[in-house]
Amino acid sequence: MRCKPLERPKLKHKKGFWSPDEDEKLRDYIMNYGHGCWSAVPLNAGLERNGKSCRLRWNNYLRPGLKRGAFTMQEKETVLTLHGLLGNKWSVISQHLSGRTDNEIKNYWHSYLKKQVAKSDNLEAQNTNTGNTELLSSSYVNSVTRNLSFDSSDSGNCPYTDTNQQVPRAQTNKLPKILFADWLSLKEFHVYQGLACKDGFSNGKNYQDTPVHGLLSNEASTESSETVNCGSNYPNEDMFRTQMNIDQLFNSNGEYFNIDDFLYM
């Protein structure tokens, strides 16, 4: 992990925007030799930048496979839902959106989604004031889960549409984790958010302290058809167990499930 200490001359590092020439140098160097130790990259590539700056430039701009341009509807939903679950864990969220960088997602959130969420919260506050208390806080998560939808005509988006399909373990790890979030009912989101919820689950504790057994019960499955995505049917527990790596869902005692283990597996 750690590189050999470098004997480096005390260079004054350049800051600010990268020139095309600098981009070219960095790209050429990394394509030919890999980045290895980032702090050595600027020296070897002939750049007057620091290693951090090179890493950032490469990861956020030069790296092959980066997607540019507007976020798709599905990407937007993914960001919203994962943000609802994870908070500002941009790097984790970015792992679920191929071609998008954490920085890009963060910018997207701050410049666009945050406002949408605020709007949604305002609407809900109005509903609450008018006596409609059915929806509790964490409104945007609710609205997201309500609105989550995959194009049912595009089964490629949804590995759950075929309940008989066994997913090999190696592939299981590549499943979009977003689908678990989609699968949770509104109630579970309330628990995660540590907000008051009608079944008395929430006490401000971390979500991972909450046994997930109940969350996988039929009760959850029938919670609300409004939260359904991936076609028309809520996946049942058996299907969930089949599609997911069950070892990751229950600990060695076979009882509890740590959402972090799931999300980061």
Place this chain on the structure above:
DNA sequence: AACATTCGCAACCGCCTGGGT
């Protein structure tokens, strides 16, 4: 047309983590 405000985004900053010494 001129100025003000908002938006979008690249890049920097500072903190944290983990591995080597």
Place this chain on the structure above:
DNA sequence: GACCCAGGCGGTTGCGAATGT
């Protein structure tokens, strides 16, 4: 165990472009 340092991450800033007045 303490220290050092590279790498990683999230928050923030700054600037050009777009839009509004």
